[in-house]
Amino acid sequence: MKKNKNGFMKKRLWVKISSIALAACITVAGLLAFSPAERVYADNVAVHTTGSSIRMRDSAGLNGKILTVLPKNASLTQTGTEGEWSKVVYNGQTGYIRSDLLAPDAAAASPAPAAVSQETEPAPAATTPAPAVTGGHIICIDPGHQRKGDSTKEPNGPGSTTMKARVTGGTRGGTTGVYEYELNLNVSLKLRDELVRRGYTVYMTRETHDINISNMERAQFATAHGAEISVRIHANGSTNTGVSGALTLTPSAGNPYIPNLAGASQKLSSCVLSSYCAATGMKNQGVQASDTMTGINWCTMPVTILEMGYMTNPADDTNMENADYQAKMVKGIADGIDAYFAS
Numbered sequence: 001m002k003k004n005k006n007g008f009m010k011k012r013l014w015v016k017i018s019s020i021a022l023a024a025c026i027t028v029a030g031l032l033a034f035s036p037a038e039r040v041y042a043d044n045v046a047v048h049t050t051g052s053s054i055r056m057r058d059s060a061g062l063n064g065k066i067l068t069v070l071p072k073n074a075s076l077t078q079t080g081t082e083g084e085w086s087k088v089v090y091n092g093q094t095g096y097i098r099s100d101l102l103a104p105d106a107a108a109a110s111p112a113p114a115a116v117s118q119e120t121e122p123a124p125a126a127t128t129p130a131p132a133v134t135g136g137h138i139i140c141i142d143p144g145h146q147r148k149g150d151s152t153k154e155p156n157g158p159g160s161t162t163m164k165a166r167v168t169g170g171t172r173g174g175t176t177g178v179y180e181y182e183l184n185l186n187v188s189l190k191l192r193d194e195l196v197r198r199g200y201t202v203y204m205t206r207e208t209h210d211i212n213i214s215n216m217e218r219a220q221f222a223t224a225h226g227a228e229i230s231v232r233i234h235a236n237g238s239t240n241t242g243v244s245g246a247l248t249l250t251p252s253a254g255n256p257y258i259p260n261l262a263g264a265s266q267k268l269s270s271c272v273l274s275s276y277c278a279a280t281g282m283k284n285q286g287v288q289a290s291d292t293m294t295g296i297n298w299c300t301m302p303v304t305i306l307e308m309g310y311m312t313n314p315a316d317d318t319n320m321e322n323a324d325y326q327a328k329m330v331k332g333i334a335d336g337i338d339a340y341f342a343s
């Protein structure tokens with residue numbers, strides 16, 4: 001027998017570039033030059049997010065506007081693909097997520113459950129109330145004040161001849177020495193994270209102390225980002241250190257600029273305050289009308305100012321700097337926002 005010559009034979013693989021994806025793309029959208037191949041699925045696929053803080057955008061690509069941020073294991077429906085992106089529906093909202101951040105549900109591959117017999121008990125899901133629908137709702141959080149106030153003036157409302165300081169410095173903790181702008185941002189950042197975790201889309205008017213954004217500009221920011229509600233986070237101060245508790249400020253039906261938003265703002269103010277006081281045990285000073293706040297008067301959506309407590313009161317001030325207590329504050333505000341959208 002002759003020995004075979006091994007190891008010298010070159011094997012060439014010719015990769016055939018498939019044109020299937022391109023063929024599927026001859027649609028109106030496909031006529032656009034450089035448009036990535038788009039595929040629409042005949043059957044929707046149940047998928048879930050494989051990581052946390054997954055961004056869903058309004059178009060395929062990193063330039064797409066962020067619609068919402070999803071937690072890990074969020075359930076959604078994949079309806080197609082576009083390049084490396086999946087077209088998905090999440091809580092009724094359509095958007096795009098990078099395909100490598102999604103995985104098909106295991107349940108989708110398993111056979112359909114057998115028909116329910118008359119003897120079978122009803123599934124627990126049938127008797128469990130549906131969770132609050134939070135996905136897609138857009139919230140503006142406005143952490144009150146900033147490191148340096150700006151005493152130059154701006155109109156108190158649209159068309160107003162009354163001029164007020166653009167933004168003031170706020171109050172300060174009498175016991176802790178913490179500035180209000182610090183407390184407001186600290187709580188607001190935690191609130192943002194909690195609301196995102198619950199499925200909301202959140203925009204912050206500021207994420208730093210070193211900024212100059214007036215109260216009018218904060219309201220305009222909320223409008224520009226399509227916010228459905230604006231939640232303004234503040235803390236109170238008084239010359240009487242014995243005064244304590246939380247309150248919300250809301251435009252009245254007699255507000256010269258936004259009387260049409262009084263009802264919804266009242267509801268928002270009431271939901272946030274009652275949930276906040278229930279979660280923290282903070283004394284409830286009630287929902288109070290205010291028609292002189294520039295940051296309220298320029299709003300175009302329901303708005304509330306939460307005065308979380310009195311920084312001039314030793315107990316309130318100390319509590320509001322406590323991490324465990326802050327977790328309760330954040331839960332209370334988020335619960336109030338859930339309640340507002342649920343009713």
Ligand SMILES: [Zn+2]
Nearest residue numbers: 144170234235
């Ligand atoms: Zn304030």
